Amino acid sequence: MTSSSDAPIPYAALDQRLDAIGRQPFRARFQLRGRDLVTAESHGPATLRWHARDLVAKRLAPAEPYKDGKQTPYRGHPVFVAQHATATCCRGCLQRWHRIPKGHExxxxxxxxxxxxxxxxxxxxxxGG
Known part of the structure; x- marks a missing residue:
């Protein structure tokens, strides 16, 4: 997990975390394909970052998110697919994989x-993976 500062985490640390999570069979199944891949390529990183911020704020950030554990669709937007692949789809996964405890905003x-x-x-x- 990150410190309380807003300093970005170095890519090497993120890549190590993503590689570890990606070795789990359930998480390894997720890849950007079809329409989700086209969306990611066409919208670009800045737009996707904005979408990710918005979705995280609405669906994950509250202390008790609505329908926690079931709030993230499996498809329909690259951010949704990424959330499942990275174990950032619900507060339970955030706690288990990223050590961000439940119960607080x-x-x-x-x-x-x-x-x-x-x-x-x-x-x-x-x-390309």
Whole structure:
């Protein structure tokens, strides 16, 4: 997890975390394909980062998100696919894989960390894995 500061996490640290999560069979199944890949390629990193921030703020950041554990669709947007691939899809996964405890609203630093993880995974997928 990131510190309480807003300093970005180095890519090497994110890549190590993503590689470890990606070795889990369930997480390894997720890849950007079809319409989700086209969306990621056409919208570009800045737009996808904005979408990730918005989705994280609405669906993940509250202390008790609505329908926690079921709030993230499997398809329909590159950010959704990335959330499942990176274990940032619900507060339970955030706690288990990223050591961000449940029961509190995500801090600004925690939100930034989650967005960085999601966007780095998408960046790697668009680049070819």
């Amino acid at each position: 995500l801090t600004r630093g925690e939100r930034a960390y989650v967005v960085d993880v999601i966007c780095r995974w998408i960046e790697r997928e668009v680049a």
